[in-house]
Amino acid sequence: MxxxxxxxxxxxxxxxxxxxxxxxxxxxxxxxxxxxxxxxxxxxxxxxxxxxxxxxxxxxxxxxRVRMPFQELVEEIGDPSVTERPLEAIRLACLKGFERLEQPRYRRVHAILIHHCEVFGDIDPLAMQNEMAEEACGALIDYCGCAARLGHLRPGLDPGVAGELLQAMLGGLFHDWLRNHERFSILERGTLLLDTQLELMRAPASG
Amino acid sequence: MxxxxxxxxxxxxxxxxxxxxxxxxxxxxxxxxxxxxxxxxxxxxxxxxxxxxxxxxxxxxxxxRVRMPFQELVEEIGDPSVTERPLEAIRLACLKGFERLEQPRYRRVHAILIHHCEVFGDIDPLAMQNEMAEEACGALIDYCGCAARLGHLRPGLDPGVAGELLQAMLGGLFHDWLRNHERFSILERGTLLLDTQLELMRAPASG
DNA sequence: CGCTATCCATACAATGGTGTATGTAAATGG
DNA sequence: CCATTTACATACACCATTGTATGGATAGCG
Known part of the structure; x- marks a missing residue:
């Protein structure tokens, strides 16, 4: 040739x-x-x-080809007012993530990383997952702490626990969907679950 | 020999x-x-x-050696009053699950199934995970529906969504912990997160 | 226009793992 | 107490995959 x-x-x-x-x-x-x-x-x-x-x-x-850190998603929103509404920042960033995951390339590669490979050579997929989870969880906790200081979080709800709760829920949804993406739409169910969860964690409207 | x-x-x-x-x-x-x-x-x-x-x-x-269906965990509680307090049934069953997972054998085998094996021969670990998830999610939705009929669930919270929320959160925690069990105790953090989540989903005390 | 580095195909040796066949000594049953 | 089965160890042939070595034709560059 x-x-x-x-x-x-x-x-x-x-x-x-x-x-x-x-x-x-x-x-x-x-x-x-x-x-x-x-x-x-x-x-x-x-x-x-x-x-x-x-x-x-x-x-x-x-x-x-498919790296997608949480902070980049937040920055991509392009709305400077997100710092004043941290829970909304979380919401929009996650929705952006859901949309990305619906692209075949993102979905496939993440499914491979999480469900279709073991350690081999100098590749440790669990270490990579750990990094991704740490980054996301840290950001979520930060935003939840910010929300708590602004009084946006339900009284008595610890911001650290709120962040871990969100990360666990999102991670579980993520794993579930990647296991078999034809069962449901990540965008639809993700939006529903995330909105419900944020509503549960949000401070009740005062007055 | x-x-x-x-x-x-x-x-x-x-x-x-x-x-x-x-x-x-x-x-x-x-x-x-x-x-x-x-x-x-x-x-x-x-x-x-x-x-x-x-x-x-x-x-x-x-x-x-380590099969652990959700329904068996409920039955192992041995408290016949769980049908009257479905959210408490969920709580106790999950706590039982957490305790089991702290035994090295249960932890190791589940970590292998979820994080350390791919399809091979006639083994499809994702199909097994799907079965486990379906069973658990179905049971959770059932108990949440039961809780809704008894008025134990926060008004406006759909029992199906509540069940999916719980399953996603528990699944995410499960995956996270199995990835690196030395970072935290599944029993401690699981109890904290589960109690917080159930408190968020519970109907506010009336009167 | 000629030279060389590039982009890939082909061929080769080496390796590691699997499944099975065979050996064997003792436990078990009659 | 003898025959047979059991519970392995050992040895063997086979196959798939890997990494590399080599070949070759042209694109790019001076």
Whole structure:
């Protein structure tokens, strides 16, 4: 075979990553060989070993395309008044997250990371999940603390517990949906559950 | 080597399952060979292939030792008045579950099922998780519906949503803790979060 | 226009794991 | 107390996958 142009090479790299997503999701990371990925992209293992050092490197490149930290979601809202309404900031950031997750790429890669791979090579998916959870939980607790200081939180509800409650609920929903995304819409049920939970935690309207 | 007595044979079977738990948890199911399990139990693969057909069979036998359906937890409470106080039934059943999870065997096997194995052979851990979740969620919704009819639920809170909320929160906590059980006690934080959530969902004391 | 680095296919050796076949000594049943 | 089954250990053949080495054709650059 012949050498490709730079654009073609970049395209095959993306095609390999796309193929990896699909095969990983279907067969699980451990049970898919590089050969299967290559064939699924109409290539050979030679292409993979040219663009990536090994399976772990390919895996990390795949993750690189869908990083989604909680703080970025908040910033993407673009509404400067969110600091005055922290519970609303949480709400909007989560809705943005739900919308992202409905894109196949985000859904697939997160499903792979959480439900379809084990430790291998120098990849520790649980450590990655821990980082994601810590970041999200920390932000949630911060916003809940802010809400408490503003009197937006139900009296007697500890902001730390409120944040952990939210993180546990969102995480549970997340895991549940990623396990089988055809059972329900993450956007619909997520909105419903989140709104209900926030309503339960919000301070009752005074006067 | 020589033939063992029936009791010794049963003991080695259990030892193999114990070894499987430990190695699976440390290395992940896919990356552990039957040889590693056997050596960890001071045996050879011959012992494994005698007691089990293959890795999948061994895996299922390992799961068999820790099945814990939600309904059984309710029944184990032994208090016949739980039907009159469904929210309390949920609470006590969950506490029982938390206590079980603190036993190393229950914790390890559930951590393996949820975080350390992919599909392999005829084993589909996601399908198993789905079954567990369905069973738990169904029971929770039932009890919440019962609570709603008795007026124990906060007015305006849909019992279905309440059940899903509880299941998501408990599931999220469950996943979080199994990912790294040394960060917090499932019994302590679970009790705190569950009590807080139930308090939020309970109908305000009348009069 | 020629040279070289690039982009990939193909071929190869090495490895690790699986399943099974065979060996064997003692426990068990009659 | 003898025959048979049991409960493993050992040995073997087989297969899949990996990493690398090599080949080759062209794109890009001077």
């Amino acid at each position: 012949a050498r490709r142009t730079k654009a073609e090479a970049a395209a095959t790299r993306e095609a390999l990553l796309d193929a990896a997503e699909e095969v990983f999701l279907e067969k699980g990371v451990a049970r898919t060989s590089l050969e299967q990925i290559a064939r699924h992209a109409d290539m050979t293992r030679g292409a993979i070993y040219w663009h990536f050092r090994n399976k772990a490197d390919l895996f990390q490149a795949m993750l690189q | 020589a033939r063992r007595t029936k009791a010794e044979a049963a003991a080695t079977r259990e030892a193999l399952l114990d070894a499987a738990e430990e190695v699976f948890l440390e290395k992940g199911v896919a990356r552990t060979s039957l040889e590693q399990i056997a050596r960890h139990a001071d045996m050879t693969r011959g012992a494994i292939y005698w007691h089990f057909r293959n890795k999948a069979d061994l895996f299922q036998a390992m799961l068999q």
